[in-house]
Amino acid sequence: MKKSTKIWLTILASVISIVHFIPFYVLLTTASKERGDFSSKWFFPDQINWSNFSEAWEKANLGSALFNTTTITFFSALVLIFIGSLAAYPLARRQTKLNKMVYFFFISIMIIPPLAALVPLYQLVVDIGMMNTRTIAVLNNVASYLPLTIFLYAGFIRSTVPKELEEAARIDGAGTMNIFFRVIFPLLKPITATILIISCVYIWNDFQFAIFFLQDKSVQTMTVALSSFFGENTNNLQLVGAAALIAMAPMVTLFLILQKSFIKGLAAGAVKG
Amino acid sequence: MAGKLDKLKKKTNSDKSSLWWMYLPALLLISFFIVYPFLDGIRISLTNWNGFSQSYEFIGLDNYKRMLQDPNTWLVLRNTLLYGVGSTIFQNVIGLLYALLLNQSIRMKAVARTIIYLPVIISPLIMGYIWYFFFAYQGGAFNDVLIWLGFERMNLLGNPDANIWIIVMVNTFQFVGVAMIIYLAGLQSISTEYYEAANIDGASRFQQFKNITLPLLMPSVTINMVINIIGGLKLFDVIISLTNGGPGMASQSMSTYMYNLYFSRQDAGYAATQGVLMMVVILIISFSALVYFRSKEVEA
Numbered sequence: 001m002k003k004s005t006k007i008w009l010t011i012l013a014s015v016i017s018i019v020h021f022i023p024f025y026v027l028l029t030t031a032s033k034e035r036g037d038f039s040s041k042w043f044f045p046d047q048i049n050w051s052n053f054s055e056a057w058e059k060a061n062l063g064s065a066l067f068n069t070t071t072i073t074f075f076s077a078l079v080l081i082f083i084g085s086l087a088a089y090p091l092a093r094r095q096t097k098l099n100k101m102v103y104f105f106f107i108s109i110m111i112i113p114p115l116a117a118l119v120p121l122y123q124l125v126v127d128i129g130m131m132n133t134r135t136i137a138v139l140n141n142v143a144s145y146l147p148l149t150i151f152l153y154a155g156f157i158r159s160t161v162p163k164e165l166e167e168a169a170r171i172d173g174a175g176t177m178n179i180f181f182r183v184i185f186p187l188l189k190p191i192t193a194t195i196l197i198i199s200c201v202y203i204w205n206d207f208q209f210a211i212f213f214l215q216d217k218s219v220q221t222m223t224v225a226l227s228s229f230f231g232e233n234t235n236n237l238q239l240v241g242a243a244a245l246i247a248m249a250p251m252v253t254l255f256l257i258l259q260k261s262f263i264k265g266l267a268a269g270a271v272k273g
Numbered sequence: 274m275a276g277k278l279d280k281l282k283k284k285t286n287s288d289k290s291s292l293w294w295m296y297l298p299a300l301l302l303i304s305f306f307i308v309y310p311f312l313d314g315i316r317i318s319l320t321n322w323n324g325f326s327q328s329y330e331f332i333g334l335d336n337y338k339r340m341l342q343d344p345n346t347w348l349v350l351r352n353t354l355l356y357g358v359g360s361t362i363f364q365n366v367i368g369l370l371y372a373l374l375l376n377q378s379i380r381m382k383a384v385a386r387t388i389i390y391l392p393v394i395i396s397p398l399i400m401g402y403i404w405y406f407f408f409a410y411q412g413g414a415f416n417d418v419l420i421w422l423g424f425e426r427m428n429l430l431g432n433p434d435a436n437i438w439i440i441v442m443v444n445t446f447q448f449v450g451v452a453m454i455i456y457l458a459g460l461q462s463i464s465t466e467y468y469e470a471a472n473i474d475g476a477s478r479f480q481q482f483k484n485i486t487l488p489l490l491m492p493s494v495t496i497n498m499v500i501n502i503i504g505g506l507k508l509f510d511v512i513i514s515l516t517n518g519g520p521g522m523a524s525q526s527m528s529t530y531m532y533n534l535y536f537s538r539q540d541a542g543y544a545a546t547q548g549v550l551m552m553v554v555i556l557i558i559s560f561s562a563l564v565y566f567r568s569k570e571v572e573a
Binding site for chain 1: 289290291292293295296298299300302303305306307308309310311313314316317324371374375377378379380381382384385386387388389390391392393394395396397398399400402403404406407409411412413414417418446451454455458503506507509510513514528531532535541544545548549551552555556559560
């Protein structure tokens with residue numbers, strides 16, 4: 001490449017980066033203004049009004065929301081990885097007629113948009129008395145990400161885990177459970193990391209399920225708390241901005257630290273969308 | 274007893290056993306929380322249920338007739354298609370251009386990649402609020418620029434002709450990073466030998482792009498098209514935070530319409546009917562997209 005072309009392309013990449021940063025810049029200026037300061041969002045105030053953050057934290061109930069989001073994400077990911085890896089193993093290794101059918105069933109479920117079944121799902125949750133519980137959020141999230149998890153685990157076991165290892169363990173007299181947890185599961189670390197990233201990002205950011213099943217203040221997640229806070233504060237956007245920054249901070253921090261694994265993991269999960 | 278145990282052990286350890294108990298929990302969860310509601314939705318769509326009362330009647334296909342006569346059905350279907358198709362086109366074109374640019378050995382490419390990708394990990398709801406600060410009629414950053422340049426401020430979010438495209442743009446902005454990464458991976462998997470051979474033959478850069486890059490990139494195109502269109506058709510969070518479906522019905526999608534029918538108007542039977550329609554539309558479109566783009570893939 002000619003040197004001048006290279007310089008032009010670098011300038012182009014810089015301009016694109018700046019354009020993509022603009023909304024975040026506007027978020028930062030918005031969140032730092034005082035109440036009643038309606039000056040342009042292109043400029044920071046002379047003094048950053050840090051009290052927006054504490055005020056938003058209290059008024060939007062973000063402490064409890066953070067706890068709920070963290071708990072739901074943690075347990076969903078835990079259950080997802082346990083049940084998902086367990087399910088993928090026989091589907092990857094035992095090509096019986098039944099298993100082929102079950103695998104096809106799991107894969108086809110991936111195309112069903114969970115929101116399309118909102119009305120009956122809502123009724124089901126009311127019927128089993130689990131409205132406004134963190135448990136139902138965990139179960140719903142696990143069910144909707146299980147097909148993708150099984151798909152990724154099964155593919156990984158087929159392509160990278162050598163069969164000989166299991167056979168050796170079997171000759172030594174180890175039972176299936178033993179083989180799975182002692183021999184197979186430790187080898188699944190790379191794909192487990194991918195699945196953790198995908199499920200944590202999606203479940204942390206979930207709004208579609210949470211808005212229906214977690215309306216009560218005590219179980220609200222970050223997104224639900226933020227949406228009701230926005231409704232109450234359309235004239236106090238500085239507070240909404242501060243709350244939005246608090247809500248996205250944990251994920252953004254994780255992303256900046258583990259950027260490579262995030263990008264790789266989410267690309268693998270994008271197959272589902 | 275011991276003999277029986279041995280036999281059992283042999284049976285579960287042999288390759289012929291399905292080990293079905295290992296996927297039983299997954300099967301039960303999915304059946305209970307996805308398959309059952311999906312089937313039950315079809316049943317509810319045949320009733321006049323209001324969402325909370327114990328009694329309701331089966332009214333046959335009345336909800337489906339109503340759906341066909343409801344002008345809102347066509348409005349939200351049109352909007353949903355605009356969200357789906359619009360986002361897909363923009364995300365793919367811009368994503369591919371970004372990938373071609375950031376595949377060059379230039380400075381800034383790591384920084385650009387991070388910034389472009391960042392919105393992917395942020396909740397679409399929050400992303401909607403952030404863009405609300407940008408486009409708001411009162412005090413929005415965009416209108417400040419218009420005023421500085423001597424124009425009137427514009428109510429873009431309240432304008433039915435504009436806000437659909439704003440939503441498409443915000444959705445594109447948020448997820449163009451995914452398309453970019455998938456195209457980057459696709460570009461890096463193309464062997465440089467093809468380009469060397471083309472250079473010897475004297476092919477121009479554009480010819481190389483058209484005859485080598487694009488055909489070999491088709492698998493990435495398939496993945497991107499399918500995930501973008503499904504994502505666009507399901508759009509919900511961004512609409513809620515940017516326009517709440519308004520003004521009136523103007524920017525509602527199938528999912529926000531269904532949400533309103535159920536929670537604001539207690540019209541559960543009809544909401545379920547709209548859910549069935551949404552399901553059918555998503556299935557048909559994503560399946561056709563998949564088949565169409567698969568047929569365009571070449572063996573690398």
